[in-house]
Amino acid sequence: NKPNASIDYVKNSISCLYSNVDSLFNKRTELSSIIETYSPDIICLTEILPINIKLKVQSSVYEISNFKLFTNIDSASCFRGVLIYIQYPLDANLLPNFSVVSELIWCTIKLKTKMLVIDCIYRSPNSSPDNDNSINNEIDSMSKKFHNLVIMGDFNYPGIIWSNIISPISASTKLLPFVETLRNSFLHQHVSKPTHYRNSQTPTLIDLIITSYY
Numbered sequence: 001n002k003p004n005a006s007i008d009y010v011k012n013s014i015s016c017l018y019s020n021v022d023s024l025f026n027k028r029t030e031l032s033s034i035i036e037t038y039s040p041d042i043i044c045l046t047e048i049l050p051i052n053i054k055l056k057v058q059s060s061v062y063e064i065s066n067f068k069l070f071t072n073i074d075s076a077s078c079f080r081g082v083l084i085y086i087q088y089p090l091d092a093n094l095l096p097n098f099s100v101v102s103e104l105i106w107c108t109i110k111l112k113t114k115m116l117v118i119d120c121i122y123r124s125p126n127s128s129p130d131n132d133n134s135i136n137n138e139i140d141s142m143s144k145k146f147h148n149l150v151i152m153g154d155f156n157y158p159g160i161i162w163s164n165i166i167s168p169i170s171a172s173t174k175l176l177p178f179v180e181t182l183r184n185s186f187l188h189q190h191v192s193k194p195t196h197y198r199n200s201q202t203p204t205l206i207d208l209i210i211t212s213y214y
Helices: 025-038 129-145 175-184
Strands: 016-020 042-046 067-071 082-087 091-094 104-110 115-122 149-154 187-189 207-212
Touching (some): 042 149, 067 091, 082 104, 082 115, 104 129, 129 149, 129 175
Parallel strands (some): 016 042, 115 149
């Protein structure tokens, strides 16, 4: 189920699907149905492992037909896990040993005239200042190396009002360095409506899709 990639394979557009699945174990059937309906080329999923899981899960558990799998769950520092599926025959490869952030993976897709770089990230609500700095520095560094970035993930920054992002943000919060990183890197955040809903809680926008302006 792994067709050979071809340099003659050309698509006029590429479709992406992102979701925070909060454990993929019980959602495999739903994912298969979505793939059949929408035929995405790229799928990014966050929090693929159940919280506080005690058993070791092999990455092969998440393999699906006609997609190349990239994930961090084989890493000792993995907590909830992220993954990227890239549909064959797109020529996709993991960027090896680049990330110092445990819940983040980067991969490249070689297109006919350019390189597309995909990032899937999960930032815990309890992320440390050091981890936040590492995330910001890594986004900044990648934006300088590559002109075509697509970053998808759960950043857990509910305090950012994306509809009014030009308004001042208090320098005393951890939000400012992240927003400034996007601004300075010429990256655009596309999601405009809440993505996280729970009973008795105000809906929040914490799942983001960020791309280069190019």
